[in-house]
Amino acid sequence: MTDHFAKKALKHVADDIQSATDVINKDARQFERSIGLISNFSLGFTYLSPLTAVYSLFALAITLAGPPAIWWILVAAVGQLLVAMVFGETASQYPITGGLYPWARRLWGKKYAWMAAWIYLWALVVSITSIAEYSAGFVISLFHFLATPLNGLITSVLLLLVVMVINMSGTKNLARVARIGFWCEIVSVVALGIYLLIFHREQPFSVVFDSMGVLAKDGSYTTAFFSASLMGLFMFFGFEACGNVAEExxxxxxxxxxxxxxxxxxxxxxxxxxxxxxLMASPNLQAIVSGKITDPIPAILRDSLGVTGANIFIVIAIIAMLSCILSLQAALSRLVFAFARDDMLPASHWMSKLSNKGVPDNAMIISCILPLIMCIWVYFSPDNLARITAFAVIGIYISFQMVVLAALRQRIKGWKPAGEWSIGAWGMIVNILALAYGLGAIYLLAQPADAASAIDRWIVLIGLAIVIGSGLLYMFIAKPYGKSNAPENDAIAHAAALRAQKQ
Known part of the structure; x- marks a missing residue:
């Protein structure tokens, strides 16, 4: 009986090897394994980009909930750490390029994986668009260009093209720029924060417990505090990029x-x-909380660093943001490549090709063109930038939780992850807590905006419905999931195969 089970398990290994061989035979070129631990960590960290989240949402969060909004950083970090542990066990058993798509496929099935990756794909496209637009503002400020919509569009497009060229130059350059971006993040976030705390502190540390009179419209501070959750929720995704480039x-x-x-x-x-x-370096924190100072970070920097110091910070911030776009674009291109490798998209054969440098150049072109088109749309409708940013966050959280749910389903059926990294007996508890956190985060992100029209109030869910609806429509009409024999729903069998292989 044991011999029969071992033979069956080994057959699954042989099937996986054959599947990989079939992929390689389609295109003789393969990814180059040139990314080490530090570079892989830098890739995830620069995608996560604390600088981008803090600069984009600091004023909004403090206006909504006062200084205690800072606690959302720790809440979201703990929640996403649970998600990362679930992803870690999955990635360890399935170290395959594409991240969420192959994970969802192997944990549940091809149709389920199609929807999870479709939502994630568009969330990534929108994320790249948002960061490019925010980065363009820094560039325009540095060179003292007029802050016109046209200049913003031209700058965003140029940034996207520059990043694409760097990505196409090879995985080693991607790793190098990610490491540079990491140090820029450290300097512009950690070092600057410590400098402000030591040399320019104007407030007591107890201020992080002081709401400064902020209340929601219903008179409750609890409602006000939860309304500021976006600062933390927006910040803690991007770590999955470490798995998107698994085969490198x-x-x-x-x-x-x-x-x-x-x-x-x-x-x-x-x-x-x-x-x-x-917070500590702000001499007039109450004015920030009340909304009288609408863009507080530049004001704080000018007061603390002077004009020259503030410009140096902007240069470092631009490099960090470029690195963030680079990591995002790399993650999106690998997702498109993984989709195309399994014949899940139109022109899959073209998009699944690798260059001589082991880079999915054609998928990279698509990963640049889609955000570029979104930038043009934002040019004609600039008010939509904040709306698409909100959609990006909820889209990514939903696709994350689809993987977490699929992992929990397999654990209930008896799956014990068999990769080289595992959290062992804690797996089930962590998985349940990760799902609970994710569902809570999605609920907060889905809350209606404070806007006059119904469309503006529910724009995030409307955008999500359009993406899900178009994905389902394409799935049922084109049936992309039926064009590949790539393994699916094999977590338990594959884990058994891996264990048998080790014996």
């Missing part, structure tokens, strides 16, 4: 889970130090 990572089964966890831990420390620095 050295010893991925061990290193990817560690890199994902490090991204969140360092991201949380960096963000707390940064926000604390801005």
């Amino acid at each position: 990572v050295k010893n991925p089964s061990r290193q990817i889970p560690v890199a994902m966890i490090l991204s969140i831990v360092f991201g949380a420390i960096s963000a707390v130090v940064s926000v604390l620095g801005y």
Whole structure:
């Protein structure tokens, strides 16, 4: 009986090897394993980008909930750490390029994976668009261009093209720029935060417990506090990028889970130090809370660093944001490539090709064109930038939770992850808590905006419905899931195969 089970398990290994061989035979070129642990961690950290989240949402969060909004950084960090542990066990068993798509496929099935990855794909496209638009503002400020919509569009497009060229130059350059971006994040977030705390502190540390009179419209501070959750929820995704490039990572089964966890831990420390620095260094914090100072960070920097120091910070911030776009674009291109490798998209054969440098150039072109088109749309409708940013966050959280739910389903059926990294007996508890956190986060993100029209109030859910509806429509009409024999729903069998292989 045991011999029969072992033979069956080994057959699954043979099937996986054959599947991989079939993929390689379609295109002789393969990914180059040139990304080490530090570079992989840097990729996830620069995608997570505490600087971008803090700069984009500091004023909004403090206006909504006062200084205690800082606690959302720790709440979201702990919640996403649970998600990262679930992802870590999955990535360790399935170190496959594409991240969420192959994970969902192997944990549940091809149709389920199609929807999870479709939502994630568009969330990534929108995320790249948002960061490019925010980065363009920094560039325009640095060079003292007129802040016109046209200049914003031209700058955003140029940034996207520059990043695409860097990505196409090879995985080693991607890793190098990710490491540079990491140090820029450290300098512009951690070092600056510590400097402000030591040399320019104007407020007591107890201010993080002082709401400064902020109340929601219903008269409740609890409602006001929950309304500021976006600062933390927006910050803590991106760690999954460590798994998106799995076939380019050295010893991925061990290193990817560690890199994902490090991204969140360092991201949380960096963000707390940064926000604390801005809060403590603000001489008129009440004016920020009341909304009288609408863009407080530049004002704080000018007061603390002077004009020259503030410009140096802007240069470092631009490099960090470019690195963030680079990581996002790399993650999106690998997702498109993984989709195309399984014949899930039109022109899949073209998009599944690798260049001589082991880079999915054609998928990279698509990953640049889609955000570029979105930038043009924002040019004609600039008010939509905030709306698409909100959609990006809820889209990513939903796709994350689809993987977490699929993992929980397999655990209930008896799955014990068999990768080289595992949390052992804690797996089920962590999985349940990760799902509970994710559902709570999605609920908060889905709350209606404070707007006059019904469309504006529910724009996030409307956008989500359009993406899900179009994905379902394409899935039922084109049936992309039926064009590949790639393995699916095999978590338990594959885990058994891996264990048999080790014996």
